[in-house]
Amino acid sequence: MKARAAALLCALCLCACATPPPPPAVDLASLTCPTTPKLGDAAPLAFDPQKPKETIAILDGHAGCMDDGHGGRSLYRVFTLPHTGAPYLLLLSAPPWGSTLLAPQAIFLNDAGAVKRQSNRTDFIFRGDALSAALRSHPDETYLIVASDPAALGQAVARIDQSFSGQMYSAGTAFVNVYTGLDVTKNLVLTPAGTLTITTAPLEGQK
């Protein structure tokens, strides 16, 4: 019993003290990058008509690599889009990973693999601390490629984040709320590797 308690305490301590792993470092120059993506590797995107569903794409050394034909290389993952009777929300969010941030782009293809739509730099804006694009699905699109944007790599992004939190402390029968505020300037660099969360959700207020 004591051993289990000690193990639990140790695990708790590890959880509390563990630092997140460093962002993946990928040497794009060393990868083999064809000019067309492998659509056969597409994974289905989760969708629920009642509530938001999230799929996480990790762009690291295990992701695909493609070349835009002009020397611009991107890591990518490919997904098959859910086919529904009505348009739905696609929210693509790249959160910071350490001091790096994925330079994201989205490419939509039809079932023949032809590009139907491609995000541009201004489609991605900050929502919370994540670089995000909110888009509607189109019925003629079958595949979604989430990739790093070679044109944005290495760019610096500075963000001022103010945050505020409260914590309740007890001293016997008395309780005291202590509030703390933080004002932090985050300096991030756009990189080819990182994570991107793809949220699908039904659209509200449609008639």
Next chain:
Amino acid sequence: MYASAALAALFCLGACTQVPLVPYDRSVEQDNKNIGLLTVAWPSGPSSVLAANVGQSFGLVGALVNGAIEQNRENDLTHMLTEQQVDANAIFVSSLTAELQKEGYAVTPVAANVKRSDFLKGYPVASANPVDSYLDIVVTNYGYAAAGMGNAAPYRPWLQAKVKLIKASTGSVLMEDMISYNSLFTIKNVVTLSPDPAYAFPAWTDANADAKKTADGVAAAAAQSAAAIADLAK
């Protein structure tokens, strides 16, 4: 006092609310050329929030003392804006109109109650105004906010707004979103604009000492927030 209500609303938003998100798809809504801009709902005065303050830890008495200090800051800010002839509402509306026109829209002002605290419950029938859609914007707070006390958490300009674009002919929601210029809380999925670092005051006395810069900060927040809203309709 505006700040206390604003802070309570923010707490709720940050802790328990998922704001609706409906992105605009201009490629589908090509007939939406004339936007009816409803009178923007606007707070009756600016806020000056000190999010983490000593008074919060001392119950009702602390809250009353903090409320009085907040009221003084808000009076100062109102006075500075008046003195510097900065009308944040007018700047917001003119910037928004100009940015929408740059995007190729015609913008038609449509009268609505400026004091409403939420989106309209219903919208004028399509034949009442020659517009394709109604843009309903509720600015919930504007002014300054500091996360805490001291040099490390300065007062910075602050503005929050929720936005809805309604198709006039059907009442469908073409777009719904929320923006926060200098968010004190990370609210999921809300467009978050980083405040302009040029406008930062370590203490409220510093803001009081430079009324022009303080007022310019409010103007910048209004203009940049308006531009961000127009970007949502690209």
